[in-house]
Amino acid sequence: MTHAEVATAPRLAPPPLPVRTERLLLRYITAADLDALRYYMDPEVCRYLPFPPADEAALADRVARMAERLAPSEPDDVLALAVVHDGVLVGDVMLRLRTRTDDQSPPSVAEVGWAFAPAYAGRGFATEAARALIALAFDHYPLHRLYANLDPRNERSAALCKRLGMTLEAHLRQDWPEADGTWSDSAVYGLLREEWARG
Numbered sequence: 001m002t003h004a005e006v007a008t009a010p011r012l013a014p015p016p017l018p019v020r021t022e023r024l025l026l027r028y029i030t031a032a033d034l035d036a037l038r039y040y041m042d043p044e045v046c047r048y049l050p051f052p053p054a055d056e057a058a059l060a061d062r063v064a065r066m067a068e069r070l071a072p073s074e075p076d077d078v079l080a081l082a083v084v085h086d087g088v089l090v091g092d093v094m095l096r097l098r099t100r101t102d103d104q105s106p107p108s109v110a111e112v113g114w115a116f117a118p119a120y121a122g123r124g125f126a127t128e129a130a131r132a133l134i135a136l137a138f139d140h141y142p143l144h145r146l147y148a149n150l151d152p153r154n155e156r157s158a159a160l161c162k163r164l165g166m167t168l169e170a171h172l173r174q175d176w177p178e179a180d181g182t183w184s185d186s187a188v189y190g191l192l193r194e195e196w197a198r199g
């Protein structure tokens with residue numbers, strides 16, 4: 001191999017979708033989901049998300065980006081999925097590929113995230129969808145570890161991580177810069193493949 005022919009990791013296949021669970025369907029997001037994703041305009045939903053509540057332009061931009069991320073393969077590629085119950089989009093979950101050991105290897109660490117419409121909170125939909133996302137992540141991608149990064153004040157998200165069997169691994173002090181110039185803490189919850197496989 002010459003210098004010009006530097007080996008790169010082969011592209012990963014698209015995940016097998018849709019995924020069905022007892023009550024939910026996880027599928028790709030499309031531009032037609034824009035109205036259902038209006039919860040990203042709700043200040044309460046966005047209170048602990050790393051971006052402000054969307055206005056119309058930001059929502060359109062966000063949905064367009066969610067809809068185009070179909071086959072993650074490289075670090076920072078995202079898989080964004082709509083969570084549908086009885087034909088209604090109730091939330092979304094995302095998987096962001098992160099670290100890999102070298103240029104020839106696929107990512108082996110990924111981040112998970114979630115947001116649900118307040119009208120559908122408290123029914124276990126986020127738990128059921130996140131479990132399905134984690135199963136998809138470990139079944140389809142050669143991942144060693146998943147993690148969630150959240151504001152420790154986000155009690156509902158922290159409770160969700162615990163229901164998912166994730167371990168609180170770190171509490172980082174004042175590592176997130178807020179728009180108003182203050183700093184927020186971050187919590188890291190992790191799940192290793194071997195822990196997930198043990199159930």
Ligand SMILES: CC(C)(COP(=O)(O)OP(=O)(O)OC[C@H]1O[C@@H](n2cnc3c(N)ncnc32)[C@H](O)[C@@H]1OP(=O)(O)O)[C@@H](O)C(=O)NCCC(=O)NCCS
Pocket residue numbers: 044045046048049113114115116117120121122123124125126127128149150151154156157160
């Ligand atoms: C984080 C978030 C997804 C959690 O939502 P949630 O409604 O608390 O989670 P679930 O849908 O899994 O529901 C769990 C609740 O339903 C109850 N429940 C009812 N039926 C259930 C079932 N079949 N399975 C599991 N739980 C069930 C649980 O007991 C729990 O109740 P509790 O809140 O009184 O303890 C939601 O708060 C959210 O979207 N927040 C805004 C966005 C955000 O902050 N995202 C995270 C950024 S890190």
